[in-house]
Amino acid sequence: MDFQGFVRTDGLVGVRNKVLVMATSDCAEPTARMIVQGFKDAVSITQHLGCIAIETAPTLTGVAKNSNIAAVLVVSMGCEGIEPEPIMSEVSKAGKDVELVKIQEIGTTRQTIARGREILQRMLEKACKQKREPFNLGRLAIGLKCGGSDTTSGIAANPAIGVMADMMVDAGASVVMIEPIEAIGAEEYLSHRAVNEEVRRAILKWISDEEKRWTIPGASVDFMCRGNIDGGLTTLEEKALGAVHKGGHRPIQGVLKNRRDYLETVPRQGGFYLQEGTHEEIPAITYMAAAGVNIIVFATGRGGVFGHAICPVIRVTGNPETWAKMNEDMDVNASTAMEGNESIESVGKRIFDEVVAVASGKLTKSEQMGFDNFALWRYDSRLEALLGLL
Amino acid sequence: MKKAIMIDDNDNVATAIAAINTGDEVEVISSKQEVVYRIKAKDSLPLGHKIALSDIKKGGEVKKYGTPIGKASKNITSGEYVHIHNVQSNRLPLTKHMLSYK
Numbered sequence A: 001m002d003f004q005g006f007v008r009t010d011g012l013v014g015v016r017n018k019v020l021v022m023a024t025s026d027c028a029e030p031t032a033r034m035i036v037q038g039f040k041d042a043v044s045i046t047q048h049l050g051c052i053a054i055e056t057a058p059t060l061t062g063v064a065k066n067s068n069i070a071a072v073l074v075v076s077m078g079c080e081g082i083e084p085e086p087i088m089s090e091v092s093k094a095g096k097d098v099e100l101v102k103i104q105e106i107g108t109t110r111q112t113i114a115r116g117r118e119i120l121q122r123m124l125e126k127a128c129k130q131k132r133e134p135f136n137l138g139r140l141a142i143g144l145k146c147g148g149s150d151t152t153s154g155i156a157a158n159p160a161i162g163v164m165a166d167m168m169v170d171a172g173a174s175v176v177m178i179e180p181i182e183a184i185g186a187e188e189y190l191s192h193r194a195v196n197e198e199v200r201r202a203i204l205k206w207i208s209d210e211e212k213r214w215t216i217p218g219a220s221v222d223f224m225c226r227g228n229i230d231g232g233l234t235t236l237e238e239k240a241l242g243a244v245h246k247g248g249h250r251p252i253q254g255v256l257k258n259r260r261d262y263l264e265t266v267p268r269q270g271g272f273y274l275q276e277g278t279h280e281e282i283p284a285i286t287y288m289a290a291a292g293v294n295i296i297v298f299a300t301g302r303g304g305v306f307g308h309a310i311c312p313v314i315r316v317t318g319n320p321e322t323w324a325k326m327n328e329d330m331d332v333n334a335s336t337a338m339e340g341n342e343s344i345e346s347v348g349k350r351i352f353d354e355v356v357a358v359a360s361g362k363l364t365k366s367e368q369m370g371f372d373n374f375a376l377w378r379y380d381s382r383l384e385a386l387l388g389l390l
Numbered sequence B: 001m002k003k004a005i006m007i008d009d010n011d012n013v014a015t016a017i018a019a020i021n022t023g024d025e026v027e028v029i030s031s032k033q034e035v036v037y038r039i040k041a042k043d044s045l046p047l048g049h050k051i052a053l054s055d056i057k058k059g060g061e062v063k064k065y066g067t068p069i070g071k072a073s074k075n076i077t078s079g080e081y082v083h084i085h086n087v088q089s090n091r092l093p094l095t096k097h098m099l100s101y102k
Helices: A026-036 A054-065 A084-093 A109-127 A151-170 A187-192 A197-214 A226-230 A236-247 A281-290 A320-326 A344-359 A365-369 A381-386
Strands: A002-007 A018-023 A042-046 A069-076 A097-102 A133-136 A141-146 A174-177 A252-256 A271-275 A295-299 A313-317 B002-005 B013-016 B025-029 B035-040 B050-052 B061-064 B067-072
Touching: A002 A344, A018 A026, A018 A054, A018 A109, A026 A042, A026 A069, A026 A109, A054 A069, A054 A084, A054 A281, A069 A084, A069 A109, A084 A097, A097 A109, A141 A151, A141 A236, A141 A281, A151 A174, A151 A236, A151 A271, A151 A295, A151 A313, A151 A344, A174 A236, A187 A197, A187 A236, A187 B067, A197 A252, A236 B067, A281 A295, A295 A344, A313 A320, A313 A344, A313 A365, B013 B025, B013 B061
Parallel strands: A018 A042, A018 A069, A069 A097, A141 A174, A141 A295, A174 A271, A252 A271, A295 A313, B002 B025
Antiparallel strands: A002 A133, B002 B013, B013 B050, B025 B035, B061 B067
16 A cells, blocks of 8 residues: 655655754754744754753754655754754755754844745745655554543553554554553563564563663652542553553564664664653654654543644544544544444554555644644653663 | 443453443443453443453453453452452552552
């Protein structure tokens, strides 16, 4: 089966054709935002974690290289800890046009905005000449996430997304799942899916490392809460299995590393991968986008309503009330399985069709609203060092 | 007819997709929407909670998603409500405080 995408110089295929305007520090953020004002198909993002958050550079480099992005304009203040040049060099190696405006070199923010808008105009004129072409589904990389979960997520939305994930892997696509905290308790199930012993050990480490981060004496968190038990979840295993079933059942090919100075990208031979990172929705999606994911499928019982600057986000709800109340914000209704009117397999096939349609240009509900959330997670190398996880 | 869903063919519990009352005849469907069991509920349980599809001896595995989610902390019979009062995690026992929820 084919979808209609945009091929890039490096051979990767995108599902969107945006020009990215990237501020390398929060100080440059309003300038970047004003550069994109009024332009369609341009999006601005910022590094908002402060001047010395150099651990975010691999993520920024990754999102700039994402195949949904046609060209990149970097906006730098000039004295921030994250230097634009190494990022630009990587983006350029990927074959994308990349340019820089440095506020302190140009002179004033007004002048920088004017210069930036000229460059952006030029980049957009070039980008819009590129047309969609048919590509095999094997060229897609799909990311999975859940949030605002409720009782219906583990019964309807996540298993149905799992059906889609398996169909995509069978079609040759790559599928990525992040949020190791959710996998604590699903060690046996996930490790049995490993393609080999090395990957089995990597999966167990992926989970146990995350458990160490959240069980520091004096600063630990409970993995089960009252709401889980009231909703019908009896054990941590059950909670974890409900979450990870959005990843389907295919063999796990590897765990993508995400460290202080590098972020592993999705290998394009297809298959299912786990990724190191956070469970926090928007930073987690940013991490997957940085690894090369083109589209996110997001399960939400209660109705999470964000989008993302780099990837379209397809929202799936298994909650009949959420669908009734919020269908204008939801992309796929999985509550039919919750009400016993449709099989999980059939819902999964509908999600698959929706992913293909969105990959070919159909706008998601959050894209129709113009939602372009972006947030980073700061890989805390000090914590990693103290816990012996580096 | 009240319904519950058995997510994997190897499961010995099903999840209620509507509230179930004691004495209800429960139709259990698979992920392919085929009716795989018809059982009489021995207890009431809310939507999202689990009902036993077969007898599970104390210490026996409780399976959902085709995978053990814990072990029976007492004998469970078919049609009984399955939750923290008769299942224990193999991974992380609930605190006394959490066991008081229900």
